Amino acid sequence: MVQLIKMNTTMKKVTKYIALLIGGIALLSMAACSDDDGRTPSPAVDPNCIGASFVGDNIGYEELEDTDPKELTLTISRDKTEAAATVAIEVQANTENIFNIPQSVSFAAGQATADLVITFENAQLKEEYSFQISLEAAAVNPYKGNGHASFTVQCLKWVDVSGTFAFKDWVFDEYNAGKEYNVKVQRVDGENRYRIVDPFSQALAESGEEVGEPDEYLFFTINPKNNGVAFDSYNTGYLTEEGSDILGFSSLDYLGVDDVYSKYDPKSHKVTLNVYYYGDGLIGQKESVLTVPDDFKLILEDE
Numbered sequence: 001m002v003q004l005i006k007m008n009t010t011m012k013k014v015t016k017y018i019a020l021l022i023g024g025i026a027l028l029s030m031a032a033c034s035d036d037d038g039r040t041p042s043p044a045v046d047p048n049c050i051g052a053s054f055v056g057d058n059i060g061y062e063e064l065e066d067t068d069p070k071e072l073t074l075t076i077s078r079d080k081t082e083a084a085a086t087v088a089i090e091v092q093a094n095t096e097n098i099f100n101i102p103q104s105v106s107f108a109a110g111q112a113t114a115d116l117v118i119t120f121e122n123a124q125l126k127e128e129y130s131f132q133i134s135l136e137a138a139a140v141n142p143y144k145g146n147g148h149a150s151f152t153v154q155c156l157k158w159v160d161v162s163g164t165f166a167f168k169d170w171v172f173d174e175y176n177a178g179k180e181y182n183v184k185v186q187r188v189d190g191e192n193r194y195r196i197v198d199p200f201s202q203a204l205a206e207s208g209e210e211v212g213e214p215d216e217y218l219f220f221t222i223n224p225k226n227n228g229v230a231f232d233s234y235n236t237g238y239l240t241e242e243g244s245d246i247l248g249f250s251s252l253d254y255l256g257v258d259d260v261y262s263k264y265d266p267k268s269h270k271v272t273l274n275v276y277y278y279g280d281g282l283i284g285q286k287e288s289v290l291t292v293p294d295d296f297k298l299i300l301e302d303e
Contacts, residue, residue, distance in 0.1 A: 045141050051079030052087050052135050053145025055113065066157040071119045074149055076105050076135070077112055084109045087139045089116065093132040093150070098123055101133060120153065126188075128154045157189040163293030167199050170277060170286035171238045171246060175207045180291070192222045192299050196290065200237045212237045212245040220273065222264045224298045229262035231273050240279035248288065249276040269294055 055075040062072060078085065086106045094101065100119045107114050123129055132150040140147035168180035184197040195217040204211050214237025221230050233253045238246045251259045254276040261274035271290040277283040 051141040052139040058149040062153045074116045088136040095129040158186040166291040169288045227264040
């Protein structure tokens with residue numbers, strides 16, 4: 001969350017004559033400065049610079065399914081579109097040279113955006129790979145846009161976990177009379193990384209409420225050594241009276257501290273999440289519970 005801080009400054013009005021006087025003094029001061037004042041001048045922008053820039057998020061982490069195409073598409077825009085242009089791509093980092101990164105991206109005359117498709121066909125499951133690239137400096141206006149991009153990707157194989165799972169989130173108490181819903185749960189093959197598939201879709205459909213943007217998955221992990229649970233913050237899809245999405249934050253995301261209350265209890269067969277719910281402000285600290293099958297077993301040694 002980005003907090004904007006507005007600085008309020010109280011100033012007395014001055015007459016136009018005083019303003020002109022101050023302006024004249026400033027001009028004289030600037031003229032008196034020598035060229036050797038120790039300051040580094042700001043770089044000038046070539047008038048022929050096309051103003052190329054990566055569009056949108058240019059730093060990120062992409063988690064892909066094992067069946068997804070192993071590729072990532074970045075969009076590049078430019079300000080000057082009159083003529084055709086080619087912009088070189090410079091590579092600063094490429095893990096194990098796994099990424100096939102084009103040497104350049106081209107624009108036809110009149111074309112404002114172009115796609116840069118980066119592939120990684122030889123990426124192995126579960127391994128993380130990263131790249132860092134930049135557009136050639138001559139094509140980038142350093143005062144506008146961003147000429148750099150860096151991403152980490154990981155390919156995972158998710159498998160269905162057998163048995164009946166029942167999910168009950170705190171928002172169901174408020175909107176669905178405390179009901180719980182049967183859900184499908186998947187895990188990363190060979191690991192204690194899990195996800196609940198469409199955890200809010202059934203409840204939202206029954207609530208009759210206006211729907212926001214619920215997450216398709218709710219991700220969590222279980223530590224087999226102490227049964228501690230860590231989960232990713234999520235969007236429930238329910239809306240406050242003011243129309244804001246109700247979000248479920250982990251303590252790590254909301255407070256910046258590790259979660260010591262979210263646990264898996266093998267005796268009660270429950271995974272309990274300690275959630276901080278947020279709409280237009282903090283709604284409260286509540287529990288969300290996933291009931292697992294009686295024969296549910298953790299993988300004792302993660303790969």
